Amino acid sequence: MSIKTKRLLKKALSWSGLFFFGLAAYMLYLQLSKYHLDDIKDALLSIPRKNLTYACVASFLGYVALSSYDYLALKYIGKKLAAWKWIFVGFIGFSVSNNAGHAVVSGGAIRYRLYTRWRFHGEDIVKMVTFSGFTYLVACFFLVIVGYLLTPDHAFGDGSVSKMTTTITMVCSVIGLGIYFWASLFYKKPFVIKGIAFEMPSFKMALAQVFIGGADILLASLVLYFSLIPFVDIPFDVFIGVFLIAQVLGVFSQVPGGLGVFEGLFMFIIPGEHNQAMLFGALIAYRIIYYLLPLVFSAIMLIVYELAPKQVKKLRAKFPKKSVKAK
Numbered sequence: 001m002s003i004k005t006k007r008l009l010k011k012a013l014s015w016s017g018l019f020f021f022g023l024a025a026y027m028l029y030l031q032l033s034k035y036h037l038d039d040i041k042d043a044l045l046s047i048p049r050k051n052l053t054y055a056c057v058a059s060f061l062g063y064v065a066l067s068s069y070d071y072l073a074l075k076y077i078g079k080k081l082a083a084w085k086w087i088f089v090g091f092i093g094f095s096v097s098n099n100a101g102h103a104v105v106s107g108g109a110i111r112y113r114l115y116t117r118w119r120f121h122g123e124d125i126v127k128m129v130t131f132s133g134f135t136y137l138v139a140c141f142f143l144v145i146v147g148y149l150l151t152p153d154h155a156f157g158d159g160s161v162s163k164m165t166t167t168i169t170m171v172c173s174v175i176g177l178g179i180y181f182w183a184s185l186f187y188k189k190p191f192v193i194k195g196i197a198f199e200m201p202s203f204k205m206a207l208a209q210v211f212i213g214g215a216d217i218l219l220a221s222l223v224l225y226f227s228l229i230p231f232v233d234i235p236f237d238v239f240i241g242v243f244l245i246a247q248v249l250g251v252f253s254q255v256p257g258g259l260g261v262f263e264g265l266f267m268f269i270i271p272g273e274h275n276q277a278m279l280f281g282a283l284i285a286y287r288i289i290y291y292l293l294p295l296v297f298s299a300i301m302l303i304v305y306e307l308a309p310k311q312v313k314k315l316r317a318k319f320p321k322k323s324v325k326a327k
Contacts, residue, residue: 046281051227052226055289058220062223067094069090072132073129079120088114096295097110098290135213138177140213141177148167150237181206184202
């Protein structure tokens, strides 16, 4: 491959980050355009202001937890970076991948564009993205197990195919988590994939992956819980089981944001009889607070970051510093 081709490829990868940002915005527009504006307004106004505030705080903390994926990935490759940088990249990367789907590709493109500006090699970025993917995977393994234990038995339909499928998913999660922990303790040889060597993380780091991934999804659940409890009387331990099963299966469906899959599963599994309009209103509020608002903030942050250096250069060109002659 020629040097010119390599440069073009790097530029294409870099600009693909902005493409996926636009794709995420479009996918979210498609999601929300299915609802009438008055319905969205009524759904938000029906939730007490205090609960909306709590939901927004939980969403913010959830994205801080998501940004910690990048912090842990930096430790994995043995690199250091200013806190604002990995929080900045993590926040934007996950706000895009949460809406666009296919997190490794969409979030990875954003990370490539930003990390290369801070002198990170492509190999390091690939390792970070791969490691973050495994962080979410092992967290899902753990949460599927917890969700299965907490979700009411009748939710799966006794003897039904759905119960068998969920049970198989839970068993596979136990096996997957067990293998990952075993490998972190005893497997020391690197995995070499297309010339890139991946070391197994230590057991301590594997536990940190489960903790950070679990914290991320727990905080995401609180966004919906605070929006839901004004209308549905449900204990948190029951709610979290329903949320985990619906969330994880929604992610595995590869539908952007789990749209339709998450809502359908959640409304089917949640125990008891409830006002469906109010229940769906809470789900709309969850979409707006956890998906729309972070994407809007990310757009503002990315635009400022992209344009600020250009404006500084223009100002410097317009008002050059006068040279001072030495006496």
